[in-house]
Amino acid sequence: MESLQAIKQRFEIIGNDPHLNRAIEKAIRVAPTDISVLVTGESGVGKENIPKIIHHLSHRKHAKYIAVNCGAIPEGTIDSELFGHEKGSFTGATAARSGYFEVADGGTIFLDEVGELPLTTQVRLLRVLENGEFIKVGSSQVQKTNVRIVAATNLNMQEAINKGKFREDLYYRLSTIEINLPPLRERIGDIHLLFRKFAADFAQKYKMPPVKLSENAVKVLENYGFPGNIRQLRNIAEEISVVEENRLISSERLLQYLPAKGTNLPTVIENKKSSSEFSTEREIMYKILFDMRNDINDLKKLTLDLMQSGSVEKVKEENKKLIQKIYKEDISDAETQNQVEVVRINDKYKESDSYDFEETIDADESLSIQDKEIELIKKSLDRNKGKRKLAAKELGISERTLYRKIKHYDL
Numbered sequence: 001m002e003s004l005q006a007i008k009q010r011f012e013i014i015g016n017d018p019h020l021n022r023a024i025e026k027a028i029r030v031a032p033t034d035i036s037v038l039v040t041g042e043s044g045v046g047k048e049n050i051p052k053i054i055h056h057l058s059h060r061k062h063a064k065y066i067a068v069n070c071g072a073i074p075e076g077t078i079d080s081e082l083f084g085h086e087k088g089s090f091t092g093a094t095a096a097r098s099g100y101f102e103v104a105d106g107g108t109i110f111l112d113e114v115g116e117l118p119l120t121t122q123v124r125l126l127r128v129l130e131n132g133e134f135i136k137v138g139s140s141q142v143q144k145t146n147v148r149i150v151a152a153t154n155l156n157m158q159e160a161i162n163k164g165k166f167r168e169d170l171y172y173r174l175s176t177i178e179i180n181l182p183p184l185r186e187r188i189g190d191i192h193l194l195f196r197k198f199a200a201d202f203a204q205k206y207k208m209p210p211v212k213l214s215e216n217a218v219k220v221l222e223n224y225g226f227p228g229n230i231r232q233l234r235n236i237a238e239e240i241s242v243v244e245e246n247r248l249i250s251s252e253r254l255l256q257y258l259p260a261k262g263t264n265l266p267t268v269i270e271n272k273k274s275s276s277e278f279s280t281e282r283e284i285m286y287k288i289l290f291d292m293r294n295d296i297n298d299l300k301k302l303t304l305d306l307m308q309s310g311s312v313e314k315v316k317e318e319n320k321k322l323i324q325k326i327y328k329e330d331i332s333d334a335e336t337q338n339q340v341e342v343v344r345i346n347d348k349y350k351e352s353d354s355y356d357f358e359e360t361i362d363a364d365e366s367l368s369i370q371d372k373e374i375e376l377i378k379k380s381l382d383r384n385k386g387k388r389k390l391a392a393k394e395l396g397i398s399e400r401t402l403y404r405k406i407k408h409y410d411l
Contacts, residue, residue, distance in 0.1 A: 015189075017189060030054065031058045037150045039150065040154075050150070069113055084101075085136055089138020102143065110150050110152070129174070183229055214249065220254055239257060388406070
């Protein structure tokens with residue numbers, strides 16, 4: 001069995017991070033078996049190297065190795081690409097075609113972005129994993145195949161399963177062995193090594209001296225978050241190699257090539273609420289309004305019953321208890337008779353609006369979603385001085401939707 005260092009050199013893997021080494025060692029150990037492997041990690045971390053290591057160290061190394069990007073194949077043709085089709089099985093099928101599972105018989109198939117597979121294709125793939133059988137599109141004949149499947153994904157598979165986008169049984173079949181590759185931001189000691197490797201490669205490619213980083217520039221590079229991981233670092237190294245005349249890059253020059261969103265340094269984040277937050281607040285407001293309507297109906301019924309019994313003092317006392325129960329606060333007799341405080345749920349509006357209690361009871365029928373929507377739109381437009389864009393943002397809807405509602409309600 002080849003050593004870890006020999007494998008790195010053979011597949012041009014740069015770095016000495018313990019997590020990276022652990023992932024490669026795991027691939028070396030599992031390679032001689034036929035166990036299915038799932039490679040996980042963020043986009044751009046180099047997941048495609050693991051299936052290559054597994055294939056070339058296995059007894060299948062002299063057979064076919066096929067890499068399939070599942071996310072790049074249209075949903076309508078993915079079954080034909082993987083399992084093949086018969087002549088005339090669909091429009092444009094002028095001849096029979098062998099799929100990847102038939103062509104790679106005896107070898108290895110690497111399914112990249114496996115989380116993007118349609119659910120119907122996932123069912124077919126599960127059958128291949130369970131008993132090595134598949135059926136071509138447009139055929140009824142069962143065919144056998146003997147392939148080793150290595151899959152990779154950058155998705156959170158548990159989240160995809162919970163959302164119904166990925167079959168749980170297929171996940172457990174694919175992830176008999178799971179190998180996770182760490183993101184570049186967790187391999188700080190490898191970042192400069194990778195940059196120097198890329199700089200040397202591009203210097204040779206473009207026939208120019210390699211770029212070098214100053215000491216401060218190295219620190220800036222290592223503190224950068226790299227959301228695009230190794231792929232992003234490679235692109236940055238290539239851009240600097242081609243554009244910069246001075247081959248010694250300072251930290252100031254390097255910062256011009258690093259998008260701000262990837263930095264690990266503290267940043268000032270504007271405190272804005274997303275449309276989803278506003279949507280949630282509206283739902284809570286509607287629920288409170290409906291609950292309030294039910295409570296007022298109860299209050300009206302109780303008042304009517306007590307007044308029919310002829311006990312006015314008892315009416316006042318029972319009303320006071322009910323209102324205290326609804327709003328969970330002490331309300332005096334005067335408050336009970338004259339007003340109820342309705343506190344807006346949105347923390348942005350701290351003030352309270354007072355409503356006449358008798359009017360609130362009479363306005364019971366107006367507590368509809370449409371009426372409250374009109375009221376919210378009017379208040380938002382008034383608060384934003386008629387500016388629809390700002391009002392729409394505050395309400396959590398698009399400007400076009402707000403315009404349509406203004407026209408519909410004749411506001």
